[in-house]
Amino acid sequence: MKILEQIGKYFILMNRVFSKPEKNKIYYRQVLKEIESLGINSIGIVIIISIFMGAVITLQTRYNLENPLIPLYLIGLTARDSMLLEFSSTIVGLILAGKVGSSIASEIGHMRITEQIDALEIMGVNSASFLILPKIIAAVLFNPILTLISMFVGVFGGWAAAVVTGALTSTDYIYGIQYWFIPFYITYSLVKTVVFAIIITSVPAFFGYYVKGGALEVGRSSTKGVVTSSVLILLFNVILTQLLLA
Amino acid sequence: MIRVEHIYKKFNTETVLNDVSVTFEEGKTNLIIGKSGSGKTVLIKSIIGLHPIDSGSIFYHDRDFVSMTIKQKQELRREMGKLFQGSALFDSLTVDDNVRFPLDMFSKMTTKEKSKRVNFCLDRVNLHNVKSLYPAELSGGMKKRVAIARAIVQNPKYLFCDEPNSGLDPKTAIVIDNLISDITHEFNITTIVNTHDMNSVMEIGEKIMFIHQGIKCWEGTKDDILTSNDKYLNDFVFASNLAKKIKETL
Ligand SMILES: Nc1ncnc2c1ncn2[C@@H]1O[C@H](COP(=O)(O)OP(=O)(O)OP(=O)(O)O)[C@@H](O)[C@H]1O
Ligand SMILES: [Mg+2]
Numbered sequence: 248m249k250i251l252e253q254i255g256k257y258f259i260l261m262n263r264v265f266s267k268p269e270k271n272k273i274y275y276r277q278v279l280k281e282i283e284s285l286g287i288n289s290i291g292i293v294i295i296i297s298i299f300m301g302a303v304i305t306l307q308t309r310y311n312l313e314n315p316l317i318p319l320y321l322i323g324l325t326a327r328d329s330m331l332l333e334f335s336s337t338i339v340g341l342i343l344a345g346k347v348g349s350s351i352a353s354e355i356g357h358m359r360i361t362e363q364i365d366a367l368e369i370m371g372v373n374s375a376s377f378l379i380l381p382k383i384i385a386a387v388l389f390n391p392i393l394t395l396i397s398m399f400v401g402v403f404g405g406w407a408a409a410v411v412t413g414a415l416t417s418t419d420y421i422y423g424i425q426y427w428f429i430p431f432y433i434t435y436s437l438v439k440t441v442v443f444a445i446i447i448t449s450v451p452a453f454f455g456y457y458v459k460g461g462a463l464e465v466g467r468s469s470t471k472g473v474v475t476s477s478v479l480i481l482l483f484n485v486i487l488t489q490l491l492l493a
Numbered sequence: 494m495i496r497v498e499h500i501y502k503k504f505n506t507e508t509v510l511n512d513v514s515v516t517f518e519e520g521k522t523n524l525i526i527g528k529s530g531s532g533k534t535v536l537i538k539s540i541i542g543l544h545p546i547d548s549g550s551i552f553y554h555d556r557d558f559v560s561m562t563i564k565q566k567q568e569l570r571r572e573m574g575k576l577f578q579g580s581a582l583f584d585s586l587t588v589d590d591n592v593r594f595p596l597d598m599f600s601k602m603t604t605k606e607k608s609k610r611v612n613f614c615l616d617r618v619n620l621h622n623v624k625s626l627y628p629a630e631l632s633g634g635m636k637k638r639v640a641i642a643r644a645i646v647q648n649p650k651y652l653f654c655d656e657p658n659s660g661l662d663p664k665t666a667i668v669i670d671n672l673i674s675d676i677t678h679e680f681n682i683t684t685i686v687n688t689h690d691m692n693s694v695m696e697i698g699e700k701i702m703f704i705h706q707g708i709k710c711w712e713g714t715k716d717d718i719l720t721s722n723d724k725y726l727n728d729f730v731f732a733s734n735l736a737k738k739i740k741e742t743l
Pocket of ligand 2: 533534
């Protein structure tokens with residue numbers, strides 16, 4: 248029952264979020280600000296994680312491949328497809344849910360308990376839209392770029408690991424990452440990214456927006472926001488995979 | 494002018510406002526006084542619509558607030574200024590941007606006109622050389638002043654102040670009180686101030702209502718307040734020993 252109530256409340260909030268902005272210019276400025284704080288500031292972590300994941304996938308595949316009949320270039324193919332299909336969208340999504348989600352929930356929650364949201368309302372500003380919409384738009388626009396960066400860097404990480412450890416030759420790896428390339432995988436990954444971007448921003452924002460109490464509750468709302476959005480990402484991953492790939 | 498008629502407000506089972514009716518007058522500093530927890534903040538928040546009331550009516554110059562749509566309320570709120578109990582400045586913005594914010598959001602002024610208006614308001618509250626500071630870098634009294642500047646930047650018709658001088662030393666408190674009172678007269682604003690500070694009452698109170706456990710027990714001017722025979726009001730006004738002694742000499 249409680250869950251249904253929460254879902255209802257979430258959609259009522261989203262209804263306010265997606266209403267016509269008071270002044271486009273200010274929203275535009277907010278979107279740019281959010282692209283910087285949510286997107287550009289996440290490039291570093293995405294690059295680091297993607298390089299290491301690409302490297303690990305390549306090495307693990309190599310060590311599990313005992314059968315000499317299987318050609319080594321398949322390792323490159325495996326690394327590429329793992330990145331494209333799952334890693335760059337879902338795992339990066341989960342990591343961003345932690346990083347971006349907790350900061351959104353605590354920022355908005357803090358504004359709630361210090362009455363800054365009430366102050367916005369009293370000025371006649373639609374606070375839900377003003378605070379949340381720019382974050383959603385920024386993530387929907389910028390997260391696909393993060394996904395593309397992750398794909399590229401991850402595949403590169405695999406190559407670097409192959410060459411440095413001598414697990415397979417550069418030629419094999421490069422042949423592998425070009426072999427049987429299915430462009431639709433990128434589309435599939437980007438569609439997932441956009442859906443995850445909406446989840447990562449709107450769900451923690453929802454928990455922050457309705458915080459009651461003090462600093463402790465703000466902390467709790469941020470945890471709830473991260474956990475809930477992570478679970479939703481995993482759920483929508485299954486749903487979208489069934490819809491797009493089956 | 495703001496007219497409140499028979500408003501009731503409950504939280505769960507606790508009745509916080511019980512049949513409150515009162516008229517707040519234009520161009521005057523109207524005070525709501527009462528003990529801590531008597532319902533002052535809830536009353537102000539109900540009047541401006543941050544707490545939906547259970548029943549009763551609220552009129553802003555004969556405009557029925559309760560029956561307005563969200564959009565209409567948003568429009569009306571652009572005529573309101575509010576000073577929150579904890580200042581509620583936007584802590585990601587500088588002092589200058591805090592005061593400018595309502596103008597950016599709603600006015601058609603040019604950047605230059607906006608700067609002029611912001612400077613005027615900051616001057617009016619006697620703040621100089623703090624424009625580029627962030628709220629975290631200000632003292633409590635300075636925060637209140639920035640909040641006042643932000644509240645008056647759009648020339649409000651209605652100004653709401655929740656405990657404008659709580660947490661300030663007596664001298665600064667009087668400065669802030671007088672500032673609010675002067676601005677009220679200067680711009681003919683309907684101002685409502687919440688307070689439990691008797692100094693403020695005697696300093697700026699023009700029309701005063703006393704609330705006790707959510708019920709309006711008394712209403713009058715600061716001249717009547719010392720001679721009233723309402724029991725709860727007397728308990729409130731003459732709470733300290735000093736005040737009791739003064740009462741005996743009256
Ligand atoms: N959001 C809320 N939910 C439940 N109860 C509330 C809420 N806000 C206020 N109350 C209750 O309403 C009563 C009046 O509170 P209010 O904040 O109006 O007091 P106050 O007169 O402003 O006190 P103070 O001078 O300390 O600020 C209190 O008993 C409080 O517990
Ligand atoms: Mg209060």
